Amino acid sequence: xxxxxxxxxSAPDEIKLAVDLIYLLESNQVDPQVxxxxxxxxxxxxxxxxxxxxxxxE
Numbered sequence: 001x002x003x004x005x006x007x008x009x010s011a012p013d014e015i016k017l018a019v020d021l022i023y024l025l026e027s028n029q030v031d032p033q034v035x036x037x038x039x040x041x042x043x044x045x046x047x048x049x050x051x052x053x054x055x056x057x058e
Contacts, residue, residue, distance in 0.1 A: 008016060025035045 008019060011019075
């Protein structure tokens with residue numbers, strides 16, 4: 001049986017990042033609604049960056 005830490009080591013990068021973000025939010029006792037609102041802003045920013053990269057690649 002593998003330990004949770006060993007499983008996380010072999011997890012995809014997005015899973016590792018999600019676990020880190022959840023830990024950060026919970027350890028800082030961030031209100032879940034505030035976290036969701038902030039995530040929407042981050043998502044929008046990252047989507048804009050991806051769109052800009054796609055335009056630059058054309």
